[in-house]
Amino acid sequence: MSERRRCRLKAGTSDDLVDAVLVEELTKDDLLKAHLDWAPVRIEALRRLYDAKVRWPEHWHWDWSKKADMLDLLAYRCMGIECEGQTQGLLMVSTIAGKSRLVEQLGKAVLYIEFVESAPWNLRDLVERPKFLGVGVALLEAAIEFSTTEGFGGRIGLHSLPQSEPFYRRYMTDLGPDAGHSEGLRYFEMSADQMRYFLEGRK
């Protein structure tokens, strides 16, 4: 059975922290349920954005139930954050070590984040008042911890969608557009120093 651990999110409308649960190994059914929960809210938000002639988020078409087949492979692990009975964010990582591209840790093992997404009701571009804040932070924290457990030293890397770049640029090194990525997305990586800053708040 999948391990569940306490974590927290920040309430969207106050400074309070809210108890949440990090589920460390989601099943295909979990992903399908998350998709069914998220889809109506996303469609409603997209309808509003369309009417207002506002650009849609780049990941508007993502369907986590279609990513579920990846869980047939041992190489992938999916984690999620639950709060108030709903999935608030999803993270899929590859358990096959990538290699660091940062000079200071070149060639060392890196945990590669395949997909990450926050529930639509937590995104300011989709709803006026996000329900919870800090989903991305909590998922990054979980990824760092998993990277540490797997022996990757807490190092993590990912390809960010353009609209998400400001979030990752705050805590990770932007290594620029990656010609090896099918969509040419920018590759971000977190060094050991950046990990300490992210987790402890000091440089």
Place this chain on the structure above:
Amino acid sequence: MKAVRMNDELFRKRAAEENGSMISAIGLKPLHSKRAEASHQAGEPVRFAFSTLICHRRRALRLTMEDLAQKAKVELDELLRIEEDSAYVPEPRTVHQLASHLKLPIPQLLVLSGNATSASTELTEAAVRFAARSRAVEKLNREENEALNEFVKVLVEQKMTTKKK
């Protein structure tokens, strides 16, 4: 080693920094779909060229299947499938091992085997030519030797960028 978890005060600060912004990231395509795509791109003649290349190169180096399987640390039945079944897509590790022991360039072999894609048409065209000239015989004749050497030359000389799995 255990990762330090951030305290609640810092989490509150980080959550405020995130402030409901987009966090979506998308990885390189999943392993199985990338292999399927690469395999599809390679096409039947190219994969036939890969099977034939492995077989002819092995024979040119005077290695039995057992010899090569042992040296390259590849299962004998997998080597047999590679040489006999052009639809079979071997694992990248197997391709690496065979490339090393047959003294063939790894990136090109990954493309031919259906494990990687390439924008280059030169390799594909050379592979199709090689496949067309190859015939299954017990001993390599001069023409096959020439075809083999010519194809190996193209492989070795070609500079290319591949998308590995």
